[in-house]
Amino acid sequence: MKIKWVLIVYAFFSILGLLLLLSRENIYVVLALVLGFLLLGHRELWSLIRYRRLPVIDERVRTNLTNAFRLTGSFFFIACVVLILLLHFDVFENVPAGLIIGGLLLIVGIVYVIGYHYYDRVYPGLGERAARWLKICLITAGLSLSTVALAIVLHNVVSSWFGFEDAFFFILGLLVAPTVLVISLLGSLGIYLSGLFASSGRGER
Amino acid sequence: MKTRMKEYRAGLGLTQEKLAEIVGVRRETIIYLEKGKYNPSLKLAHDIARLLNARIEDIFIFDE
Numbered sequence: 001m002k003i004k005w006v007l008i009v010y011a012f013f014s015i016l017g018l019l020l021l022l023s024r025e026n027i028y029v030v031l032a033l034v035l036g037f038l039l040l041g042h043r044e045l046w047s048l049i050r051y052r053r054l055p056v057i058d059e060r061v062r063t064n065l066t067n068a069f070r071l072t073g074s075f076f077f078i079a080c081v082v083l084i085l086l087l088h089f090d091v092f093e094n095v096p097a098g099l100i101i102g103g104l105l106l107i108v109g110i111v112y113v114i115g116y117h118y119y120d121r122v123y124p125g126l127g128e129r130a131a132r133w134l135k136i137c138l139i140t141a142g143l144s145l146s147t148v149a150l151a152i153v154l155h156n157v158v159s160s161w162f163g164f165e166d167a168f169f170f171i172l173g174l175l176v177a178p179t180v181l182v183i184s185l186l187g188s189l190g191i192y193l194s195g196l197f198a199s200s201g202r203g204e205r
Numbered sequence: 206m207k208t209r210m211k212e213y214r215a216g217l218g219l220t221q222e223k224l225a226e227i228v229g230v231r232r233e234t235i236i237y238l239e240k241g242k243y244n245p246s247l248k249l250a251h252d253i254a255r256l257l258n259a260r261i262e263d264i265f266i267f268d269e
Contacts, residue, residue: 055231058229058231059230059234061231061234124242
């Protein structure tokens with residue numbers, strides 16, 4: 001009963017928010033929000049349409065939601081730190097602030113959707129070893145992405161302070177780190193998909 | 206973790222859906238439990254064992 005009222009209030013404010021965004025012609029944000037909602041809540045929606053009731057939010061679902069929320073929170077914190085650093089050094093000089101914040105929130109939303117999907121469907125299909133490798137690949141990807149940002153900043157700092165064109169941070173930021181990023185992302189994607197296909201999540205009635 | 210949930214459930218003629226409904230979880234949770242891909246809380250393990258007329262250690266077998 002309590003959950004039902006929480007959902008009604010949540011739905012009311014969501015519709016209000018969407019109407020507000022539509023009135024301000026933010027159609028892409030509305031599309032992203034609706035797509036995210038459908039991806040996350042397709043089971044609940046299907047259950048409401050077919051059985052006229054919400055599925056149980058059991059201990060497994062609660063744990064998955066908490067884990068995804070924790071992951072997204074950590075990502076948001078790190079992304080904010082990197083973004084502040086980049087803004088401080090005028091890396092996004094001609095980009096409107098609304099676009100930067102919108103992009104950040106969109107990426108955070110995507111991380112939440114992927115995070116929840118990972119804990120719900122992929123993680124049960126992965127062995128301990130594969131889960132460890134996925135963690136290593138994702139940490140490597142995160143570090144190389146941060147390295148790109150840091151290298152751009154350090155290249156500008158070194159070039160302006162010492163008065164010569166720095167080559168080390170230039171190669172690191174534009175060649176080495178992006179290559180490592182692509183390799184680790186491809187590795188993560190491979191392990192993610194193998195876990196997804198290994199855990200079918202289907203059984204007999 | 207290995208589990209003998211499926212044979213105990215089949216012995217009682219329960220479907221995954223019915224078992225899930227009685228213990229208050231989703232059917233996916235029962236599927237993952239039967240495949241040994243989800244470690245249940247002590248309460249859930251207790252509820253399932255009681256429903257299947259068995260002891261927890263008979264149903265959920267943890268590898269050393």
